Amino acid sequence: MTVSASAPLLDWDLARPARAEAAPSQITRAETTSLAQLQPGTVGAVVDVALDADLAGWLEAIGIGRGDRVEVLRRAAFGGPIHLRTHTGGEFAVDRALARCIRVEASAAGEEKKGAA
Amino acid sequence: MSEHCSGRATPALPGPDAATGERPLVLLIGRPNSGKSSLFNRLTGQHAHVGNFPGVTVEILEASVTLPSGLEATIADLPGLYALDALSDPTTDEGVARAFLDQAERSGRPVLIAQVVDGTQLPLGLRLTRDLARRRLPLLLVVTQRDVLDGAGHRVDVDGLRAAIGARVVAVSSREAASRVEVFRAIQEAIEDAPPAPPDAWEPDTLGAQALLDREGAAARPDRRGSRTARLDEALLHPVIGPVVFLALTTAIFAAVFLISDPATAVIDAATGAAGARLTAWIGEGMLSSFLTAGVLGGAGTVLAFMPQIVVLTIALELLEATGYLARGAFLVDRLLRLLGLSGRSFFPLLMGHACAVPAISATRIIRDPRERLTAILVLPLMTCSARIPTYALLLGAFFGHRSALFRSGVFVGLYFAGMIAGLAASLVLRRTATRGRSLPLVLEMPSYRAPQGRVVARKAGRAAWRFFRDVGTTILAASVVLWALLTLPAPGSAPPAPPVATSITDAPAEPAAPIERSVAASIGRALEPVTRPLGFDWRINVGLIGSFGARELMVGTLGVIFGIENAADDPAPLSRRLREARGGDGHPAYSTRTGLALLAFFVIACQCTSTVAAIRRETRSFKWAAFVLGYTYALAYVVALAVHWLAGALGMA
Structure with missing residues (x-):
């Protein structure tokens, strides 16, 4: 699972952070990973969404906002979308490139699986 | 609550529909897949028609209903919507729903928001409720899927929700006929007694969890639908089985289009031909009969010949959508289409384009991103549609009638795929030129699998045919x-x-x-x-x-x-x-x-x-x-x- 596959044709502004007050200093690198790297069967808590405010707001509305817990159910082949379940009860397919912009903290249940990856 | 929200107040501004004057407008709002269409169908039956709302170009179904007290109200079924605050393109379904809500709010006409919430996904629905509550319009929550919750040993705490949100709440099952009266009664109460301003001091996730009673009580919790969905996904999204099933399904849809619509189209052709001959015999050959047969009847025949395909395709697409498979298909092919600058959402419109570009162009409304949607619309005319196939066959017969059948079929297959390749190449070029720019990434809801309701599907097919007839x-x-x-x-x-x-x-x-x-x-x-x-x-x-x-x-x-x-x-x-x-x-x-x-x-x-x-x-x-x-x-x-x-x-x- 590498992040650098090929540049996505559908490109959007990744640079504009959703919230200026996001405090990365409180989050140590070791504990967080991108949603794209979460293995199937793992639950993660969203700690940061590095997307423009509109998109981040829309994601929050469906249950992928800061503080929300998501479970990765499966990943499509060849770097396709990620199938996940939000704790609000919805299931969504999320583009892999978008998932790279969402940082999550893998929960205890997922730790051992992450080690195997 | 401002006075214009109450059903009895005089609107300060003229309403959007002068004919119905003060008749309250009930807006059915909810996420896609929340069961909104089924509910609307249950409430309005066959009386629904496309509403005449100035400034709104997307067709919004509405119906006049008589509430238990005799009060007349108009119910409008808005396109699905996830969020109210995040920006979205006004031409997509979500943008249309939002613009409509804004317009209704400003119009001064008495408006009631009836939010449809899937009872099995309460927290998700309540996030939208929170946004809606801030609109300060009278609000009614219609929680659907009561039958599914019953089966899983759950019950919605209607009173608890009502107390927390400050809006009327009713829990129903759209599959039960009695739900019609239950919802009407709730609508009437909400209109006649506009609830106080919502406290806005509740948290969707917590409330959603609290409102689902018997959660701890039921020892064994057989969430049949959830486990059925998980089991089906195991197979249908399997890296090997998934694509195989997908290909089989798309092939079956194609076969259906040709097997069902071709004979029907032949009958229509024969009928218009016979009508033309009759007409010529009746008024005699001449400029007038030529005009009527070749010009008018010929054109009408073309229109009618499209009908069987439009109907078959709409039924197929509605079935895929209603069962929940549509999103799975998009999930499977997203990566492939991404190479071409499109996403999984474009797949079904492009697939439909192989039958007929006209309904496919309407189907692009499921693509959320405006640039991607435009790209799909622009390349759809290149797909090998079903009208090309007989034309190719005839041209091959006319120009290569003397060549071997093998030669002709070889060229035919080449032509078929040439259309697809041309379309994909054009998409690649357009995404770098005419429709260049950033696009929304794919975020697609994967709804639970459910059995489609025949009546809902049939009505949508009928409406699609009529719309085609009228517009095109x-x-x-x-x-x-x-x-x-x-x-x-x-x-x-x-x-x-x-x-x-x-x-x-x-x-x-x-x-x-x-x-x-x-x-x-x-x-x-x-x-x-x-x-x-x-x-x-x-x-x-x-x-x-x-x-x-x-x-x-x-x-x-x-x-x-x-x-x-x-x-x-x-x-x-x-x-x-x-x-x-x-x-x-x-x-x-x-x-x-x-x-x-x-x-x-x-x-x-x-x-x-x-x-x-x-x-x-x-x-x-x-x-x-x-x-x-x-x-x-x-x-x-x-x-x-x-x-x-x-x-x-x-x-x-x-």
């Missing part, structure tokens, strides 16, 4: 009449006034003095000869191209008329002979194998379909993009035909 039918009819005039009326200055009528020509003379030779179309065809000569097209083929401008399937019939052959479209053999015998000005055969191949290549690319152009104009709400499609497909068709003509020559073909 008029354009096709107008184009048919214009083309009739071009092909029949003599060009100014062309000597003896022609006895008209394509249909009156018998197949006797080798070079008949057909009136079409003196028509406006013929003059245009001759004027175009210098341009089309490099492709091997003479004025006669040019006239055929003019005739097929409205609909590509008219090409063979028009060529038949030029060469004085009746019913060439039913039996291309005589036309094939005539084409081979045809001589150019220098006495050499007018048409070579290269000409035939170049012509077929032209047909693969050119958007010879007034219906498609009309549909594009309707969906993009601009003549610009419709003209763009005509311009780019014809220019590309010319270049490709030229390349094929040259390449065939280089390969030593005559």
Whole structure:
């Protein structure tokens, strides 16, 4: 699972952070990973969404906002979308490139699986 | 709560629908897949019609209903929506729903928001509720899927929700007939007694969890639907089984389109043909009968011939959507389409385009991203639609009737895939040019699998057919009449006034003095000869191209008329002979194998379909993009035909 596959044709502004007050200093690198790297069967808590405010707001509305817990159910082949379940009860397919912009903290249940990856 | 929110208040501004005056407007709002359509169907039955809301171009269904107290209200079914605050393009379903809500809020008309919430996903629905509550309009929560919750040993805490949110709450199951009265009663209460301003001091996730009672109580919690969905996904999204099932399903849909709609289309064709013959016999041959049969009936026949496909496709798509499979298909092919600058959401519109571009262009509304949607609309005319298939077959019969069946089928398969490849290549180019720019990434809801409701699906199919008839039918009819005039009326200055009528020509003379030779179309065809000569097209083929401008399937019939052959479209053999015998000005055969191949290549690319152009104009709400499609497909068709003509020559073909 590498992040650098090929540049996505559908490109959007990744640079504009959703919230200026996001405090990365409180989050140590070791504990967080991108949603794209979460293995199937793992639950993660969203700690940061590095997307423009509109998109981040829309994601929050469906249950992928800061503080929300998501479970990765499966990943499509060849770097396709990620199938996940939000704790609000919805299931969504999320583009892999978008998932790279969402940082999550893998929960205890997922730790051992992450080690195997 | 401001006074205009109450059902009894006088609106300060004129309402959006003057005819219904103060009649309260109930807006059904909810996420896609929340069960909104089923509920609307249950509430309104057959009385729903497309509402007339000024400024709203997307069709919103509405129905007048009588509440238990005798109060009349209008219920409108808004397109699905996830969030109220995040920006979205006003042409997508979500943008339309939001704009409609804004408009209703400003209109001063009494409005009640009835939010449809899937009871099995309460927290998700309540996030939208929180946004809606901030609108300060009277709010009613209709929690659906009560039957599913019952089955799983759950119950919605209606009173608890009501106390927390400050809005009326009713829990129903859309599959039960009794839910109609329950919802009506709740609507009436909400209208008559507008609830106080919501406290807005609740948290969706916590409340959603609290409102689901018996959660801890039920020891064994058989969430049958959830586990069924998980099991089905194991198979349908499996890396190997998934794509196989997907291919099988898409093949089945295709087979259905051809097996069901082709015979139906043949019946319609036969009926319009018989009606034309009857009409000619009745009023006698002449300009009038020619106009009525070729111009009007011909156009009407084209419109009707589209109907079976539109209906079959709409049913197929609705079934896929209603069962929840549509999202799975998008999940499976997203990566592939991403290479072309599209996403999984574009898959089904593009797939439908292989049957007919017209309904496919409407189906692009499921694509959230405006640029991607525009790209899909622009490349859809290139897909090998079902009208191309008989045209290819006829052209192959006419130009290559003397060649082996193997040759013809080889070319046929090549043509089929050429359309797909051209479409995908065009998409790649367009995403880097005309529709360049950032796009929304794919976030697609994967709803639980459920059994579709036949009545809902049937109604949607009926409505799609009617919409096509109304919006696109008029354009096709107008184009048919214009083309009739071009092909029949003599060009100014062309000597003896022609006895008209394509249909009156018998197949006797080798070079008949057909009136079409003196028509406006013929003059245009001759004027175009210098341009089309490099492709091997003479004025006669040019006239055929003019005739097929409205609909590509008219090409063979028009060529038949030029060469004085009746019913060439039913039996291309005589036309094939005539084409081979045809001589150019220098006495050499007018048409070579290269000409035939170049012509077929032209047909693969050119958007010879007034219906498609009309549909594009309707969906993009601009003549610009419709003209763009005509311009780019014809220019590309010319270049490709030229390349094929040259390449065939280089390969030593005559």
